[in-house]
Amino acid sequence: GENVEQHPSTLSVQEGDSAVIKCTYSDSASNYFPWYKQELGKRPQLIIDIRSNVGEKKDQRIAVTLNKTAKHFSLHITETQPEDSAVYFCAASELTGGGNKLTFGTGTQLKVEL
């Protein structure tokens, strides 16, 4: 089955700096890569996703890049703000007609310091 590794497990940045979180996956059949943000005590919230036919996707201060050859993808957050502090999870799956069985990384605790 799929295995997703995520690094770093904790990340501390100064407000206004950029943050980068990296994930690797093992199954070359995976073609869907979402990122979730989870605040303490809350549900995971989908913030951005990318499919394997696209190398990069941006949404305001957030961007995701995908390298299919190396089987890794990354989340980039620019101009970080205190409200970006949360746990971020990457995930991977192979989209089929039978649903979307996500395999998650173990999470990155991002702390944005004033």
Added chain:
Amino acid sequence: DAGITQSPRHKVTETGTPVTLRCHQTENHRYMYWYRQDPGHGLRLIHYSYGVKDTDKGEVSDGYSVSRSKTEDFLLTLESATSSQTSVYFCAISAPAGYEQYFGPGTRLTVT
């Protein structure tokens, strides 16, 4: 937030007792999922459903069963709860187009 509710939101139960968690959606989405979240493990898929009465196992299905008799409800049952099943349980839904998954508010289950 997508129209997903979970009940109960918190539960404490004793080892060996049966427990049923409910996920209810108002989005009429075909696919529903149950995950558990534990420190150091992220979220792990327990079971999922691709239609009424159509379910399949996920990564960590041992000790769990599911049922889906209506599009809007997906039930997760622990037949005989164990302390290792202490966790936060999240339900998620997705529609075929796009495949984005949206999560419910979660149920915190403690097995003593």
